[in-house]
Amino acid sequence: MGIHNKRIKVLLAKSDQDAHDRGIRYIAEVLRDAGMEVIFIRYRICDQVARVALEEDVDVIGMSFYSSGYTYDIPVVLKLLNEKGKKVKFILGGIIPSDEVPRLTEMGVSGVFGPDTPTNKVIQCITS
Amino acid sequence: MFSKETLKKNRAMEGRWRKRVGKKLGEKQLKAQTSGRISLKAVYTPSDIKDINYEDIALPGEFPYTRGFDPLRYQVQGWMMRQPVALGSTKDTRERANFLERLGWGLYIGEEEKNKRAYVGPALDIPSQQGYDPDAPEARGRVGRDGVSLSTMWDIEKLYEGRNLERTEMFWATPDGTLPCVAQYIVYAERHGVAQEKLRFKAGNTTYRQWYWDSAAYPPKEAIKLAPELISYLIKHVPMAQLQGITGYNPAEAGATPVQEVAFGLATAIAITEECIKVGLNPDDFVPNFHGHDHTSLDLFETVAKLRAKRRMWAKIFKERFSCKNPESLRLKNYPQTGGSLLRRNEPENNIIRVTIMALAQVLAGSDGAWTASYDECSNIPSEKAAQIALRTQQIIYHETNIPAVVDPLGGSYYVEWLTKQIEDEAYSLLEEIDRRGGYLKCWESGWLRSELAREARKWQEAIDKGEKVVVGVNKYVVDKGDHLPLFRVDPKVEEEAIGRVRAFRAQRDNERVKVALDALRGALIRIKGDWPASCGIFMPALIDAFRADCTIGEAQGMMKEVLGYGYT
Secondary structure (H helix, E strand, O other), X not given: OOHHHOOOEEEEEEEOOOOOOHHHHHHHHHHHHOOOEEEEEEEOOOHHHHHHHHHHOOOEEEEEEOOOOHHHHHHHHHHHHHHOXXXXXXXXXXXXXXXXXXXXXXXXXXXXXXXXXXXXXXXXXXXX | OOOHHHHHHHHHHHHHHHHHHHHHHOOOOOOOEOOOOOEOOOOOOHHHHOOOOHHHHOOOOOOOOOOOOOOOHHHOOOOEEOOOOOOOOHHHHHHHHHHHHHOOOOOEOOOOHHHOOEEEOOEEOHHHHXXXXXXXXXXXXXXXXXXXXXXXXXXXXXXXOOOOHHHEEEEOEOOOOHHHHHHHHHHHHHHOOOOHHHOEEEOOOOHHHHHHHOOOOOOHHHHOOHHHHHHHHHHHHOOOOEOEEEEOHHHHXXXXXXXXXXXXXXXXXXXXXXXXXXXXXXXXXXXXXEEEEOEEOOOHHHHHHHHHHHHHHHHHHHHHOOOOOOHHHHOOEEOOEEOHHHOOOOOOOHHHHHHHHHHHHHHHOOOOEEEOOOOOOOOOOOOHHHHHHHHHHHHHHHHHOXXXXXXXXXXXXXXXXXXXXXXXXXHHHHHHHHHHOOOHHHHHHXXXXXXXXXXXXXXXXXXXXXXXXXXXXXXXXXXXXXXXXXXXXXOOHHHHHHHHHHHHHHHHOOHHHHHHHHHHHHHHHHHHHHOOOXXXXXXXXXXXXXHHOOOOHHHHHHHHHHHHOOOOO
């Protein structure tokens, strides 16, 4: 199988403190139906997200936040990945205020998708 | 319910109606359905409710309480205003509560000043809910952000300082942490000379609600034990406490249709009651103090019908299945909340209208409480302005619309009575299926319940994705993609201060005494885990002793998770 035919491998992650998982579970199904390999984890401490991403050698990380934890978790995960030289496409979902987006983009986040975003936009962002 | 003659006349009228409609529609078919996909006709008549036994509708105040359990409802006492208030520090929370109290907020709407009681329902921040003290690694970036941080006796001192506890109704918005919060409050009251017998609060203890979104601290077989453990303590020592929350709100937010919401809610109440019977309690001693927390959607009539159906089913189930004799056991006290997932970030002001419609459904259904979300809650915890509008929404409905003048104003409507019966029938079938599958807890353990919800959640989102379900300003008539809410944020300093405070608290207490108390707590939990139901009743006293020794919420709940949890390390 050539490199171009490789299935895109996506890690979806959500803090186990952050209850509402309806959105990320829906995205998991949509991405799987689009032919991607999807791993979904609930993490206790955000360092675990970077660890799983490295162990599973994923192409994409998607994290979902319905509470404020993203302000702390995202920079930590990105820093841990950078330290290991791991390149991934990093996307976010959930309740992320739009005025945070420029700061997150600068940090290396490729897309921020709030509730009701048409799912083809998420797929487009991953495959572009 | 109707004479033969009336039904005959009605059939003739229906015939004429169908003819007119046929001409108007031609080939076109009507395809209306409720939000929960119950097919609807364009009009309802006596034919649709002729087979309903009138005694099933009855009058307000009469079994089976379809029309509410109070014969007069809001004319005599307004609904309970279930607004949660909590943000940042305990000081911020107090200031917000004081602000809303100046606007007329209290326990019951319309209550005269001299009788007024306070309602204190702090939403705890996520770490406090999950049993992490502010300095735990898991709490980083989350302290005080989505509620108030409640960890030590110092926090609770600040939160309740100066309150007359005997005239205050407490509620803690924490699903897994209710037992520690109750124990801490009992010790706080004790230190201020108020005996636990005089306290009033609603104990949520909705551990099961966390299964709806995979955020649970305890597996079903352990979580269920915490219900009789708390209930058996409270009925002995805190007679005015509301004992157990029964939520339909959380299943609905996780994707449940109204029929599923009713069935899963009732299945929860059944499972908890059965567990309490197992430890030797009599349902008539505790079921009267269960309290419901249901969902309200924008499908106004379906919501009203759902709330009426649930009241009726509750009455029948506790009468027939559990042979309850106490009339209060048959009366479901229900405090619905406006559906959070129905609020939208695009054009957020529209949420004021959405919340108003949902609040109308709560009131038209004769609910015991109303809980109106703030329009900015889709993005953040409420700003002061948004919290004010949410309160004003309830006050305007109560004082300006005349709706409270008549009990169950939609009772007798062909449509609403038909839909009430329809939801009841479908929910009974689902309850039977849950029974066939071994009961509520088995349905969680097997994963069946979760997959039923996931399927509905997916259908809902797909319908929005495809534009079949219209959300104004979101997938139709879209003019602006950004959200322009003036964001309300909590100062990150709150976290640093909370960390400093909990460490200072631990430094000044007798840590040897804490260790002894926590060891005793572990011993009690190990017995609860291994020797159930014989061990029921030993944990709450040990927990209260732990707070007498000044342990923290994180330490107490951490110990519960360590022994009863999913294998936390």
